[in-house]
Amino acid sequence: MLVVMQQDATEAQIQNVIDRLIGLGFNAHRSTGVIQTVIGAVGGRVDLDAALFQIMDGVQDAKRITSPYKLATRNFRPGGTIVSVGGVEFGGPRVVVMAGPCSIENVDQIERAADVVADAGARVIRGGAFKPRSSPYSFQGLGEEGLKMLRAAATRRGLLAISEVMEIAQIPMLCEYADILQVGARNMQNYNLLRELGKARKPVLLKRGIAATIEELLLSAEYILSGGNYDVILCERGIRTFETHTRNTMDISAIPVVKKLSHLPMVGDPSHGVGLRDKVAPMARAAVAAGADGVLIEVHHDPDHAFSDGAQTLNPSQFQELMSELRLIAAAVGRSI
Numbered sequence: 001m002l003v004v005m006q007q008d009a010t011e012a013q014i015q016n017v018i019d020r021l022i023g024l025g026f027n028a029h030r031s032t033g034v035i036q037t038v039i040g041a042v043g044g045r046v047d048l049d050a051a052l053f054q055i056m057d058g059v060q061d062a063k064r065i066t067s068p069y070k071l072a073t074r075n076f077r078p079g080g081t082i083v084s085v086g087g088v089e090f091g092g093p094r095v096v097v098m099a100g101p102c103s104i105e106n107v108d109q110i111e112r113a114a115d116v117v118a119d120a121g122a123r124v125i126r127g128g129a130f131k132p133r134s135s136p137y138s139f140q141g142l143g144e145e146g147l148k149m150l151r152a153a154a155t156r157r158g159l160l161a162i163s164e165v166m167e168i169a170q171i172p173m174l175c176e177y178a179d180i181l182q183v184g185a186r187n188m189q190n191y192n193l194l195r196e197l198g199k200a201r202k203p204v205l206l207k208r209g210i211a212a213t214i215e216e217l218l219l220s221a222e223y224i225l226s227g228g229n230y231d232v233i234l235c236e237r238g239i240r241t242f243e244t245h246t247r248n249t250m251d252i253s254a255i256p257v258v259k260k261l262s263h264l265p266m267v268g269d270p271s272h273g274v275g276l277r278d279k280v281a282p283m284a285r286a287a288v289a290a291g292a293d294g295v296l297i298e299v300h301h302d303p304d305h306a307f308s309d310g311a312q313t314l315n316p317s318q319f320q321e322l323m324s325e326l327r328l329i330a331a332a333v334g335r336s337i
């Protein structure tokens with residue numbers, strides 16, 4: 001941590017800061033410039049709140065320099081992590097396309113989705129059985145029946161399956177039917193759920209919260225990693241801003257930022273990122289161009305009649321076209337699909 005003293009800070013105030021740092025187990029290095037004194041704090045606790053120093057008399061600013069997450073930081077594995085699931089690698093040279101409907105609706109729908117996804121060359125099918133809906137009156141998902149349908153469709157077409165887990169009690173059921181467990185944006189800070197997923201032995205795709213900073217996303221990942229589950233994939237799915245032309249603002253810059261800060265694979269979800277079908281392909285292309293290790297796309301044989309998120313869901317031909325475009329973009333950035 002660096003503590004910058006005000007220009008007119010007194011010697012007593014400076015000493016007070018130094019004493020406090022030493023009391024907290026830091027080594028304090030004082031550097032007295034012509035204008036201001038700066039105190040560098042080395043060692044001590046990683047979870048120290050810099051605000052405790054910002055509020056001290058004579059202090060202009062205090063900033064943490066080292067990252068507060070120990071296992072999610074890139075320094076932990078500078079070469080990057082490859083999350084390997086049934087022959088599909090997240091974080092390797094290939095960009096992983098995950099696609100399928102927002103919700104599993106019935107056997108016919110998910111089987112058709114599996115054909116569209118597999119025929120287009122994607123390797124993971126998505127589909128929610130437990131849906132976090134903004135309204136309690138909206139379709140809430142088919143639960144275990146839906147997961148059985150998803151599993152059967154995925155297995156028939158040799159695809160992996162990803163589905164959302166909303167609460168601790170659902171973890172064993174999701175582990176039985178899905179290959180990857182998705183934590184939705186609304187649950188990114190459900191720390192009890194994250195801790196339990198740390199004990200699970202299944203890869204977890206952790207979505208960025210609706211109003212979460214990148215640091216908060218990485219701290220949430222830390223909960224899972226610290227439980228011993230290192231198979232964590234991060235996902236940018238749009239954040240809430242003051243912009244109203246899109247459902248969310250797809251923060252493409254989060255992709256290279258996270259790739260630099262963390263060793264974990266990072267994917268993009270342009271469907272929830274923009275919420276509008278005609279903007280999904282441009283944002284998916286942008287995500288791959290920005291270095292995403294994968295994309296998560298909502299696709300349905302009849303999106304206008306989908307039970308949820310129809311407006312942001314591609315139809316099969318739009319998805320096929322997007323796949324061809326993504327192949328070109330991936331090649332342009334030295335990767336493949």
Ligand code: PEP
Binds near residue numbers: 132184237272
């Ligand atoms: C979903 O993937 O359908 C979903 C609910 O996503 P999010 O948590 O990003 O809103």
Ligand code: MN
Binds near residue numbers: 102103272298308
């Ligand atoms: Mn959805």
